Structures are given as C-alpha cells and as structure tokens.
Amino acid sequence: MYFDSVSAAIDMAGHGGYVWSAYFISLLVIVYLLLLPRLRQRSLKLQIAGELRREAHAAALHESEGPTVTSPGEN
Amino acid sequence: MWSFFHKLGSPPWLFGIAGSILRWLVPITLIALAVGICWGLLYTSPDFRQGNSYRIIYIHVPAAVVALAGYYVMAIAGAVSLIWRMKMADIAMKSCAPIGAALTFLALVTGSIWGKPTWGTWWVWDARVTSMLILLFLYLGVVALYEAFDNKAAASKACAVLSLVGTVNIPIIYKSVDWWYSLHQPATIKFTDESTIDPSMFYPLLLMIVAFYGLFTCAMLMNMRVEILARESRTKWVRKLVGG
Numbered sequence: 001m002y003f004d005s006v007s008a009a010i011d012m013a014g015h016g017g018y019v020w021s022a023y024f025i026s027l028l029v030i031v032y033l034l035l036l037p038r039l040r041q042r043s044l045k046l047q048i049a050g051e052l053r054r055e056a057h058a059a060a061l062h063e064s065e066g067p068t069v070t071s072p073g074e075n
Numbered sequence: 076m077w078s079f080f081h082k083l084g085s086p087p088w089l090f091g092i093a094g095s096i097l098r099w100l101v102p103i104t105l106i107a108l109a110v111g112i113c114w115g116l117l118y119t120s121p122d123f124r125q126g127n128s129y130r131i132i133y134i135h136v137p138a139a140v141v142a143l144a145g146y147y148v149m150a151i152a153g154a155v156s157l158i159w160r161m162k163m164a165d166i167a168m169k170s171c172a173p174i175g176a177a178l179t180f181l182a183l184v185t186g187s188i189w190g191k192p193t194w195g196t197w198w199v200w201d202a203r204v205t206s207m208l209i210l211l212f213l214y215l216g217v218v219a220l221y222e223a224f225d226n227k228a229a230a231s232k233a234c235a236v237l238s239l240v241g242t243v244n245i246p247i248i249y250k251s252v253d254w255w256y257s258l259h260q261p262a263t264i265k266f267t268d269e270s271t272i273d274p275s276m277f278y279p280l281l282l283m284i285v286a287f288y289g290l291f292t293c294a295m296l297m298n299m300r301v302e303i304l305a306r307e308s309r310t311k312w313v314r315k316l317v318g319g
Binding site: 003009012013015016018019022026030033034037038040045051 | 313
C-alpha cells in the first residue's frame with residue numbers, strides 16, 4: 001500500500017474528501033446499474049406468475065361450473 | 076452467418092444466451108472493478124503535480140470512455156432497428172440509454188469533484204465539459220422519448236432518429252481538447268504515438284476501462300432480458316419459464 005496508515009489513506013494529504021466522495025458516488029452508480037434490472041426482472045416475473053395463477057383459477061372455476069352456466073344469448 | 080442473425084432476432088434465444096454470458100461476465104466484472112478500485116485508490120503513487128486528487132482518474136476516464144462508446148452502440152442499434160425493423164435492435168437501443176446516462180452523469184460528477192482541487196472550480200463551461208453535458212441530455216432524451224409515446228413503433232423510430240443525429244456530438248467530444256482552448260489536458264494514452272502516462276498509472280487505468288466496458292455490457296444484457304420478458308409476457312415460452 002502507498003499510504004503508511006489508515007488515517008493517511010483517508011486524509012490523502014488533504015484530498016481525501018474529494019477522492020473518497022468520488023469513489024462513493026461511483027459505487028452507488030455501479031450498484032444502481034447492476035441491481036435495478038435484477039429487481040425489475042424479479043417483480044416482472046412475479047407479476048406474470050400472478051397473471052398465470054389468476055387465469056388458471058378462472059379456468060378451473062369455469063370448468064367446475066361447467067354446463068350449468070349458460071349465457072343469456074344461448075337461451 | 077445468416078442463421079446467426081436469425082437467432083439474434085429470436086427473443087428466447089437472446090434471453091438464454093444473455094443469461095449464460097451474464098453468469099460468468101458479472102463475477103469477472105465485479106472482480107476487475109474491485110481490484111482496479113483498490114489499486115487506483117491505495118496502491119499507486121500520487122501524481123507529482125496533482126497529488127492524490129488525480130486518483131479520481133480511475134473512475135472519471137473509464138466512465139467517460141464507456142459513455143462515449145455506449146453511444147455508438149446505441150446509435151448503431153438504432154440504425155439497425157430503423158433500417159431492418161429488427162425488434163431486438165430496438166430493445167438493445169432502449170437498454171443502452173439509461174446506462175449511458177448514468178455513466179455520463181458519473182463522468183460529469185467525478186470530473187466536477189476533481190476540478191475543485193485541480194482547477195479551483197466545480198464547474199467550467201469548457202468545450203469538453205459542455206459537449207459531455209449535451210451527451211447526457213441526448214441519453215436522457217432517448218429515455219424520455221420512449222416514455223412519451225404510447226405507440227411502441229413510433230417511439231422506437233423517433234429514438235433511433237434522435238440517437239443517430241446525436242452521433243455528431245461524439246467526434247466533437249473527442250476532438251474538443253484539440254479544437255478549442257480547454258482546461259482538459261490533451262490525450263495521454265495514444266495508439267499511434269508513445270503514451271505520455273506512466274506505466275504504473277496506465278495499467279490500473281486500463282484495467283478500470285476494461286472493467287467499465289464489462290459493467291456496461293452486463294447492465295445492457297440485464298436490461299435487455301427484462302425488456303424481452305416484458306414484451307413477450309404473453310408468449311408461451313415466457314409463461315413456461317415463469318410457471319416452471
């Protein structure tokens with residue numbers, strides 16, 4: 001390591017505030033870029049799974065009621 | 076060759092191949108970023124004129140380089156979607172825009188932080204800074220334009236045209252330090268000449284540039300996968316994938 005101590009690395013001869021804040025913001029941007037699509041994909045999959053469940057439920061309901069259900073047009 | 080293009084146009088194939096690339100590209104990128112950040116922050120010696128503030132270079136330059144390269148990717152994808160009406164090219168273009176905006180923002184912010192101890196000011200209307208700001212607006216413009224249209228085909232056409240027109244800005248950014256008087260230094264890494272950057276600073280910088288290219292690619296593939304899922308949510312293969 002170039003610096004003798006942790007405090008020297010933090011201070012960076014007076015430039016620490018600039019350097020560390022720039023790196024901190026970079027870290028936030030990197031996390032944002034890699035995490036956001038992952039979260040969006042997860043919520044999208046949940047949403048599609050929910051739709052599938054609802055459709056399956058509706059189909060099952062339709063089947064169980066079966067021939068007793070007649071639409072007004074059929075009478 | 077043609078069968079490759081055919082596959083490229085197939086959403087399930089692209090979704091799958093992007094997934095298998097991401098499986099190894101994400102860990103490699105994260106390791107490269109971690110090594111590059113530690114190397115630049117703690118293991119290189121300070122610049123003899125700028126002191127420690129120069130360490131921001133390891134973020135600033137890679138972010139700016141990849142933000143520019145990303146614009147080309149977006150514009151080329153835009154051209155392909157405009158000419159051949161390829162759906163996947165449209166998805167690629169849409170996926171690039173927010174990443175490019177984030178990286179351009181990062182380049183501007185880190186540049187501003189670096190400018191304070193070096194130039195004595197947070198912001199200056201220098202040719203390169205101004206043209207980078209225009210790049211940010213172009214990226215944000217593409218993002219906003221997509222949202223502004225209800226009709227997907229019209230949105231994609233408008234965004235492709237905007238990104239193609241915006242390419243004019245890229246050579247201006249590259250050449251801004253030669254064409255105008257600028258506070259930015261001229262290029263120190265050269266392909267045709269000997270570079271004027273010390274090797275001890277060059278290697279970590281090179282690693283960070285490669286890592287940022289990896290970051291862009293990972294984020295783009297992830298965004299494309301989400302977009303493919305969203306557009307194909309009613310198809311059989313997506314339902315099978317989600318339903319298990």
